[in-house]
Amino acid sequence: MALIDVEDLHFRYPRAAEPVLAGVSCAFCEGERVAILAGNAGGKTTLARWIAGLLPEGMLTAERGLVRMEGRPWSDWPPAERAAAVQFVGQVPAQQMTGCAFTVAEEIAFGPCNLALPEAEVRRRVEEALAVCNLGHLARRDPFTLSGGEQQRLSIAAALAMRPRVLVLDEPTSNLDPESREAFIAQLAALPDALTVILFEVALRPSLALATRFMLLDRGRILADGSAGEVLLHPRTVELLGLPPTAEAAQAVAEAGLWPPGLPLPLTLRSAIEAFEVAHAQG
Numbered sequence: 170m171a172l173i174d175v176e177d178l179h180f181r182y183p184r185a186a187e188p189v190l191a192g193v194s195c196a197f198c199e200g201e202r203v204a205i206l207a208g209n210a211g212g213k214t215t216l217a218r219w220i221a222g223l224l225p226e227g228m229l230t231a232e233r234g235l236v237r238m239e240g241r242p243w244s245d246w247p248p249a250e251r252a253a254a255v256q257f258v259g260q261v262p263a264q265q266m267t268g269c270a271f272t273v274a275e276e277i278a279f280g281p282c283n284l285a286l287p288e289a290e291v292r293r294r295v296e297e298a299l300a301v302c303n304l305g306h307l308a309r310r311d312p313f314t315l316s317g318g319e320q321q322r323l324s325i326a327a328a329l330a331m332r333p334r335v336l337v338l339d340e341p342t343s344n345l346d347p348e349s350r351e352a353f354i355a356q357l358a359a360l361p362d363a364l365t366v367i368l369f370e371v372a373l374r375p376s377l378a379l380a381t382r383f384m385l386l387d388r389g390r391i392l393a394d395g396s397a398g399e400v401l402l403h404p405r406t407v408e409l410l411g412l413p414p415t416a417e418a419a420q421a422v423a424e425a426g427l428w429p430p431g432l433p434l435p436l437t438l439r440s441a442i443e444a445f446e447v448a449h450a451q452g
């Protein structure tokens with residue numbers, strides 16, 4: 170059984186002319202690393218919130234369809250159980266701080282304390298989350314004195330301390346400068362293997378660094394679902410998001426007639442180097 174499944178989800182904000190989600194169906198298995206790509210205003214935050222069980226809420230209900238975790242609709246989950254099953258990290262780090270912790274360690278402890286876990290278990294989780302997110306040296310700092318990149322790592326650490334089975338990330342690097350973004354992307358690689366990660370992105374680099382499965386959300390539907398090559402080189406993805414820089418460079422080389430025939434366009438620097446090695450070996 171899928172860990173999370175989205176069934177024929179149709180959703181429109183009140184008074185909006187067009188639906189944001191117009192029949193989204195997809196499923197995610199335990200331990201999968203998935204990137205869901207869309208252009209701006211393409212419905213990423215909306216679908217991310219549905220998948221994380223933060224919607225429906227109040228008047229924001231589905232016209233049709235639903236999202237289930239382990240076969241149970243999210244609406245059947247008590248909030249504390251849902252928070253222990255799935256965590257959501259959004260775009261603006263400062264907005265995700267609780268505002269009631271004096272130190273980074275306290276910020277991470279906030280969620281586990283709310284689950285009324287024994288003190289030793291809370292301490293263990295805080296230590297682990299500090300280590301995974303490389304924040305040990307900042308444990309005693311005031312969260313609001315951290316840089317944006319450090320705060321975003323703290324958001325992930327606080328989410329991990331809840332020991333969720335699913336982590337939903339909504340454009341987590343969009344407010345980071347290039348150096349912080351690289352540090353954050355490196356951190357994504359250190360996430361626990363068993364964790365299911367669903368990353369919503371407009372940027373291709375973090376998606377390529379994390380995901381093994383890609384989807385394109387376009388006009389409220391999942392238009393493509395597959396490997397990096399299948400989805401990132403899909404004409405509609407290229408139209409909306411452009412090519413990854415490595416593929417763009419390789420395409421220019423190919424247009425000049427210099428790319429070895431039969432070799433697919435590389436999506437990452439590593440695959441470009443491998444392609445050059447193959448070409449070199451073939452003379």
Ligand SMILES: Nc1ncnc2c1ncn2[C@@H]1O[C@H](COP(=O)(O)OP(=O)(O)OP(=O)(O)O)[C@@H](O)[C@H]1O
Pocket residue numbers: 182183185189207208209210211212213214215216371
């Ligand atoms: N609370 C709301 N009420 C009405 N319309 C909304 C609301 N939230 C989002 N929308 C609209 O729904 C559409 C999709 O928004 P959403 O934030 O899900 O897209 P996105 O892909 O995350 O966008 P971006 O990349 O710009 O962050 C947009 O047209 C947006 O204006």
